[in-house]
Amino acid sequence: MLFRRRNPPDFRERLHIAMWPRRSWRRSIRYMLLRVRRMRATPHAVGLGCACGVFTAFTPFLGFHLLLAGLLAWMLRANILAAAAGTFFGNPLTYPVIWVSTYQFGSWVLGWKASREIVELTYVLLGPQEGFWSLVLPMFVGCLPLGLLAASATYFLAKKAVEAYREKKRQNALTTPSGARSSARRRPV
Numbered sequence: 001m002l003f004r005r006r007n008p009p010d011f012r013e014r015l016h017i018a019m020w021p022r023r024s025w026r027r028s029i030r031y032m033l034l035r036v037r038r039m040r041a042t043p044h045a046v047g048l049g050c051a052c053g054v055f056t057a058f059t060p061f062l063g064f065h066l067l068l069a070g071l072l073a074w075m076l077r078a079n080i081l082a083a084a085a086g087t088f089f090g091n092p093l094t095y096p097v098i099w100v101s102t103y104q105f106g107s108w109v110l111g112w113k114a115s116r117e118i119v120e121l122t123y124v125l126l127g128p129q130e131g132f133w134s135l136v137l138p139m140f141v142g143c144l145p146l147g148l149l150a151a152s153a154t155y156f157l158a159k160k161a162v163e164a165y166r167e168k169k170r171q172n173a174l175t176t177p178s179g180a181r182s183s184a185r186r187r188p189v
Contacts, residue, residue: 019092032085036158037165041079047159049079051151053086058098058147060139065090086154098146099139106142 009017021028039046056069065087073083090098 032088033161036082036085037162039079039082039162041082043159043162043166045077045079046082046162047155047157048076049073049082050086050158051155052076052078052083054089054154055086055147055151056083057087057090057094058102058143058150060099060102060136060143082158086158089150089154102139102142102146103135104142105146106138106140109141110138 036046036050041049052072053065053069056065056072059065059068061068066084069083069087070080072078073080
């Protein structure tokens with residue numbers, strides 16, 4: 001098969017690549033942003049899709065973020081692929097900040113004391129389902145305003161990025177003669 005690796009990666013290598021990019025985080029993030037900017041949907045649909053993904057990254061329902069983002073994007077008629085890309089906002093570097101901030105904000109909104117955190121976390125890890133809900137409820141309450149705030153910022157940033165990319169592409173198409181692009185690709189004989 002063309003472009004297939006001679007030695008397929010083993011489980012350990014595939015796990016390493018899934019957790020840590022092969023080249024660098026910077027290159028992976030730039031690639032994802034480029035993919036979002038090049039989507040063929042309207043800038044509104046791409047921005048709204050990214051916002052749906054970022055919002056679902058704030059929810060405490062780990063493992064269901066892609067499904068929730070796709071469902072939310074479908075309901076809002078946004079770009080589902082952009083929503084999937086937006087869920088990558090939640091990653092091993094940002095999840096601790098998201099979880100602590102949503103829990104603290106949710107506890108504050110519910111009027112719970114912050115000193116109960118360690119007791120509740122121990123109860124969650126060692127106790128029955130009641131401990132689970134005492135941790136998830138504040139996170140869910142806290143994720144709504146914080147997620148909406150992050151999603152709003154993401155919507156405007158993604159929409160402006162797509163609009164700027166398309167305007168730059170349109171300006172390049174107007175200034176570059178159509179024959180110049182095709183002749184530049186030809187190899188000299």
